[in-house]
Amino acid sequence: MSDQQNAPHDGAPHLTDADIEAAAALLDAGELVAFPTETVYGLGGDAASPEAVARIYAAKGRPANHPVIVHLPPGGDPRYWAAEWPEAAQKLVDAFWPGPLTLIVKRHARIPDAVSGGQDSVGLRCPSHPVAQKLLAAFSRRRGGHGGVAAPSANRFGHVSPTTAQHVRDEFGAAVHVLDGGACEVGIESTILDLSRGFPALLRPGHVTPHDIARVLGEPPRLPDGSDATAPRASGTLKAHYAPRTPLALLPFEALEPLLSKAADAGETVALVARASRAGAWAQAPGVHFVAAPEEPQAYARELYGLLRELDRANVARILIEKLPETLEWIAVNDRLGRAAAAFEAQQQD
Numbered sequence: 526m527s528d529q530q531n532a533p534h535d536g537a538p539h540l541t542d543a544d545i546e547a548a549a550a551l552l553d554a555g556e557l558v559a560f561p562t563e564t565v566y567g568l569g570g571d572a573a574s575p576e577a578v579a580r581i582y583a584a585k586g587r588p589a590n591h592p593v594i595v596h597l598p599p600g601g602d603p604r605y606w607a608a609e610w611p612e613a614a615q616k617l618v619d620a621f622w623p624g625p626l627t628l629i630v631k632r633h634a635r636i637p638d639a640v641s642g643g644q645d646s647v648g649l650r651c652p653s654h655p656v657a658q659k660l661l662a663a664f665s666r667r668r669g670g671h672g673g674v675a676a677p678s679a680n681r682f683g684h685v686s687p688t689t690a691q692h693v694r695d696e697f698g699a700a701v702h703v704l705d706g707g708a709c710e711v712g713i714e715s716t717i718l719d720l721s722r723g724f725p726a727l728l729r730p731g732h733v734t735p736h737d738i739a740r741v742l743g744e745p746p747r748l749p750d751g752s753d754a755t756a757p758r759a760s761g762t763l764k765a766h767y768a769p770r771t772p773l774a775l776l777p778f779e780a781l782e783p784l785l786s787k788a789a790d791a792g793e794t795v796a797l798v799a800r801a802s803r804a805g806a807w808a809q810a811p812g813v814h815f816v817a818a819p820e821e822p823q824a825y826a827r828e829l830y831g832l833l834r835e836l837d838r839a840n841v842a843r844i845l846i847e848k849l850p851e852t853l854e855w856i857a858v859n860d861r862l863g864r865a866a867a868a869f870e871a872q873q874q875d
């Protein structure tokens with residue numbers, strides 16, 4: 526994870542200690558603060574305060590039965606928030622924290638119900654972004670070293686997660702105080718691994734891969750295939766999520782070509798997101814707003830949400846996206862693209 530320790534902060538203003546303290550004071554007073562992490566921006570509130578957590582739900586328009594992740598500073602004690610702390614959890618913390626891995630464990634009784642959406646578990650994560658770390662440390666100090674910040678992604682429910690401070694402002698306007706820490710290095714939400722049920726189960730793929738987890742635990746995590754009826758609820762695991770507003774189709778390149786021809790015949794402008802190595806002559810075709818997709822999964826993940834937001838504003842009739850290979854290295858990008866496309870398929874049926 527060392528590549529994320531020094532995330533670039535292109536164009537981000539310098540934040541002073543006073544800026545960080547002012548934001549921590551807002552959290553202390555039960556207010557919300559949006560802050561950068563290495564994955565996406567979070568909308569934070571005091572995890573020990575049911576009122577602050579209720580504010581998060583209200584701002585997002587999120588149903589109250591969806592749990593939020595508790596964010597801890599480096600050196601924070603995850604066991605303070607957990608009723609059980611399995612050996613596997615400690616191994617993963619040692620290997621990947623701070624970094625983009627959220628662990629689900631049985632929750633301690635001190636955690637407000639609202640944080641866990643009524644479930645008996647809690648998601649814990651220690652982000653590696655320096656601004657997140659400073660904010661979390663400053664807030665935790667105000668709570669005798671045991672402060673935690675509940676934070677979902679800083680977007681309205683069902684929208685694409687924000688990867689810049691401007692994205693957060695686009696979602697909430699001036700209503701939310703935003704700490705600007707530049708563009709997020711990872712670009713998609715953290716990997717979520719459930720350790721609360723006696724075996725490791727991947728709930729949401731991310732930058733920390735099943736392979737990374739297997740290497741540390743000595744066994745691969747169970748993968749999310751939708752067939753596990755005992756799996757806990759997670760909004761990121763709803764089929765239709767991460768939706769842009771423009772209709773979106775996700776198909777292998779061969780299946781996109783007839784749609785491109787049809788759009789050309791109808792005189793429609795469409796966006797085409799495909800790896801340049803696949804797009805061929807369509808990249809220059811009239812009526813095609815071509816976006817060369819990164820050929821490599823980490824770079825694709827970093828650009829994905831910004832790209833979807835940009836294409837939403839590009840005034841195209843449809844967004845056509847090349848479906849990527851169904852291999853483990855693309856699992857996280859495929860997951861997010863699949864949900865964005867599913868959101869549109871669901872709308873079409875309504």
Ligand code: TXA
Pocket residue numbers: 562564565566567568591592593594627629641644646647648650652676677678679713714715716717728757758759760761762
């Ligand atoms: O990268 C991230 O994880 C970002 C940054 C801000 O840290 N946060 C994030 O939070 O993506 P959110 O709320 O947008 O997505 C967290 C997912 C949701 O799908 C939620 O339902 C699930 O984690 N989750 C949280 N606590 C859980 C729990 N106790 N059991 C099962 N799922 C849980």
Ligand code: MG
Pocket residue numbers: 677678686761
């Ligand atoms: Mg989210």
